[in-house]
Amino acid sequence: MIELDTIKPYFEGKEDVLGEILGRYPDYGRRSAIMPLLWEVQRAERHVSEARLEEIAHIVGVHATEVKGVMSFYSTYHEQPVGKYHLQICSTLSCSLAGSDEMFDFISEETGLVNGETDGSGIFSLQKVECLGSCGTAPVLQVNDTYYERVTRSSCKELLDALRSGEMLEPPRERGGDNEGAEKPKIGSEQRVGREA
Amino acid sequence: MTTIAEKPQLISSRKDAQFEVTLYKNVGVEGAHTLETYLEGGGYKAAKKALTTMTPEAVVDEVKRSGLRGRGGAGFPTGLKWSFMPKPDGRQRFIVCNADESEPGSFKDRYLMEDDPHQLLEGMVIAGYAIGATKGVLYVRGEYYKSYERLREALAEATAGGYLGKGLFGSEFDFEIILHRGAGAYICGEETSLMNSFEGLRANPRLKPPFPAQAGVYGLPTTINNVESFASAVHIIAKGADWYASMGTDDSKGTKLYQVSGPAAKPGVYELPMGATFRELIFELAGGPTEPIKALIPGGSSTPMLAFNDETLDTPMDYGSIAKKGSMLGTGGVILIPQEKCIVNATWNLVRFYAHESCGKCTPCREGISGWMTKMYQKLVSGRGEAGDVELIEIMSRNIKGKAFCPLADACLGPVQSSLALFRDEYEHLAEHGTPKYTKTNWWSA
Ligand SMILES: Cc1cc2nc3c(=O)[nH]c(=O)nc-3n(C[C@H](O)[C@H](O)[C@H](O)COP(=O)(O)O)c2cc1C
Ligand code: FES
Numbered sequence: 175m176i177e178l179d180t181i182k183p184y185f186e187g188k189e190d191v192l193g194e195i196l197g198r199y200p201d202y203g204r205r206s207a208i209m210p211l212l213w214e215v216q217r218a219e220r221h222v223s224e225a226r227l228e229e230i231a232h233i234v235g236v237h238a239t240e241v242k243g244v245m246s247f248y249s250t251y252h253e254q255p256v257g258k259y260h261l262q263i264c265s266t267l268s269c270s271l272a273g274s275d276e277m278f279d280f281i282s283e284e285t286g287l288v289n290g291e292t293d294g295s296g297i298f299s300l301q302k303v304e305c306l307g308s309c310g311t312a313p314v315l316q317v318n319d320t321y322y323e324r325v326t327r328s329s330c331k332e333l334l335d336a337l338r339s340g341e342m343l344e345p346p347r348e349r350g351g352d353n354e355g356a357e358k359p360k361i362g363s364e365q366r367v368g369r370e371a
Numbered sequence: 372m373t374t375i376a377e378k379p380q381l382i383s384s385r386k387d388a389q390f391e392v393t394l395y396k397n398v399g400v401e402g403a404h405t406l407e408t409y410l411e412g413g414g415y416k417a418a419k420k421a422l423t424t425m426t427p428e429a430v431v432d433e434v435k436r437s438g439l440r441g442r443g444g445a446g447f448p449t450g451l452k453w454s455f456m457p458k459p460d461g462r463q464r465f466i467v468c469n470a471d472e473s474e475p476g477s478f479k480d481r482y483l484m485e486d487d488p489h490q491l492l493e494g495m496v497i498a499g500y501a502i503g504a505t506k507g508v509l510y511v512r513g514e515y516y517k518s519y520e521r522l523r524e525a526l527a528e529a530t531a532g533g534y535l536g537k538g539l540f541g542s543e544f545d546f547e548i549i550l551h552r553g554a555g556a557y558i559c560g561e562e563t564s565l566m567n568s569f570e571g572l573r574a575n576p577r578l579k580p581p582f583p584a585q586a587g588v589y590g591l592p593t594t595i596n597n598v599e600s601f602a603s604a605v606h607i608i609a610k611g612a613d614w615y616a617s618m619g620t621d622d623s624k625g626t627k628l629y630q631v632s633g634p635a636a637k638p639g640v641y642e643l644p645m646g647a648t649f650r651e652l653i654f655e656l657a658g659g660p661t662e663p664i665k666a667l668i669p670g671g672s673s674t675p676m677l678a679f680n681d682e683t684l685d686t687p688m689d690y691g692s693i694a695k696k697g698s699m700l701g702t703g704g705v706i707l708i709p710q711e712k713c714i715v716n717a718t719w720n721l722v723r724f725y726a727h728e729s730c731g732k733c734t735p736c737r738e739g740i741s742g743w744m745t746k747m748y749q750k751l752v753s754g755r756g757e758a759g760d761v762e763l764i765e766i767m768s769r770n771i772k773g774k775a776f777c778p779l780a781d782a783c784l785g786p787v788q789s790s791l792a793l794f795r796d797e798y799e800h801l802a803e804h805g806t807p808k809y810t811k812t813n814w815w816s817a
Pocket of ligand 1: 563
């Protein structure tokens with residue numbers, strides 16, 4: 175007899191995680207858990223496979239097509255695995271005016287990827303995205319969940335090199351505007367300053 | 372002869388000695404996101420004041436009197452919106468915070484959530500109490516992971532500290548907040564789409580009426596507001612409607628977070644009293660443009676662009692004054708468009724955004740914006756334009772306008788129609804020659 179590999183359900187043995195997510199919503203709103211369940215799976219597996227879709231559908235009590243319908247509506251859920259470092263380049267106007275198109279070309283050349291691709295070794299994937307709400311500190315490169323702002327050629331190169339060697343750099347916290355620099359009103363007893371390590 | 376009673380002078384410039392930064396005072400301050408620091412700065416006192424010394428009606432009234440208008444873009448009077456909730460009938464009611472901030476050029480809510488999450492939570496407690504909602508929903512766009520993390524920590528702290536939960540401040544009022552993450556779809560900022568998204572449905576907009584107050588989240592009475600609206604409510608309750616209404620102009624009160632992006636010396640978020648001018652924002656705070664500018668988008672990408680000239684610069688940034696110029700205050704996200712940028716290309720960038728974000732539900736938006744408008748701009752920017760193309764874009768715009776199911780299609784027409792009106796010569800030039808009038812392509816200076 176042929177032994178088939180069976181896929182262990184994602185939430186098997188993670189009853190606490192599952193319970194926490196389902197517990198956020200009222201009983202009559204169980205469907206609301208679809209998005210956080212998709213997020214949970216994707217964070218761990220860098221995509222949501224058909225099998226996981228069906229598992230989520232089963233948990234929530236709807237057909238798998240319904241979950242798929244929800245998932246496909248959004249641009250940040252992935253059906254295919256993205257790289258260990260998913261490079262998302264904002265391409266909307268304010269970033270474009272700060273050079274995001276050139277930044278995209280630069281990253282594309284550096285990684286050898288075109289928009290939407292994941293490299294063979296699964297390190298990098300590349301995606302053009304729309305305004306990330308960071309227009310004052312453009313151009314912006316989002317790596318997984320982290321924003322790198324005011325990216326320059328040299329900082330971009332430095333970041334890619336670090337990522338290649340498996341290191342996520344701590345992004346300098348950018349604010350601009352009213353919070354540029356360190357002069358801030360005193361709060362409490364000690365003077366607190368603008369930037370966080 | 373009668374003497375006209377002297378109207379008190381409203382504060383409408385940051386140069387006024389009485390102006391102080393309130394909404395934004397903790398942003399950028401290290402550690403300001405913690406409950407401890409928030410309490411040190413007087414945090415949750417406004418919520419306590421509302422819940423222990425005011426009736427819900429009095430809170431609604433105070434916000435009405437303050438003149439606060441919604442900061443999510445449409446500028447609907449907040450107190451009035453709160454008063455639309457039906458009489459309590461035993462059904463669960465919801466207060467929803469719209470933290471989907473995705474309109475290009477807007478980035479104020481993000482900093483408020485990352486650096487001052489408790490201010491937002493406090494605003495939601497106050498609003499929940501005012502409208503009788505014991506549950507809040509905080510819908511944060513998926514990309515704002517830092518905001519999500521900070522809010523999650525803040526919710527845990529506030530619950531442990533007794534600022535959320537049962538019988539707040541010794542009153543009878545219970546309140547909890549459900550934090551929900553979006554996943555990258557601009558349409559989720561439209562309030563009914565957001566509700567569908569939250570419910571685990573595809574995020575297409577719903578037909579209105581019924582309005583959220585009648586049938587919102589899970590079909591239950593709901594009020595929805597923007598992050599900055601909630602944050603403003605905290606200060607209105609803390610310092611009073613009169614203080615708030617002493618700033619601004621006749622139709623726009625209080626302070627507002629304006630944003631500057633594009634080539635400026637110091638782009639970013641600045642808090643100003645409403646009615647301050649573009650000049651004050653761009654030149655005095657943001658340090659002025661770093662290169663010649665031909666147009667500005669006043670309030671996020673959907674608001675029609677204005678020529679960059681003295682007349683525009685001296686316009687007060689309030690709802691009425693900008694409307695009079697044919698545009699909108701929107702989110703207050705100002706984008707500067709440099710002289711050297713091909714306007715057709717810049718507009719195509721935004722058309723592409725709206726085309727990508729169209730949910731596909733209705734024909735005018737799906738076929739008009741994602742289909743035809745996209746094709747026409749692609750044709751022009753790729754140098755294959757021909758006589759009549761510019762007129763066709765114009766005719767299409769007129770035919771799409773006001774026809775779509777939700778405002779997304781019209782939002783796209785903001786930059787299309789205004790750029791055509793201001794810079795038709797650039798369109799004609801591109802259609803005729805196949806090359807843009809302005810050819811600069813490398814914008815990555817550093
Ligand atoms: C396509 C579209 C996108 C929107 N995006 C947002 C948004 O990201 N954030 C927001 O607060 N309001 C957004 N709005 C406005 C909301 O529908 C709603 O009017 C607002 O959240 C109400 O809050 P307010 O009264 O406090 O402004 C959007 C509207 C449309 C039509
Ligand atoms: S345009 Fe890139 S973050 Fe807004």
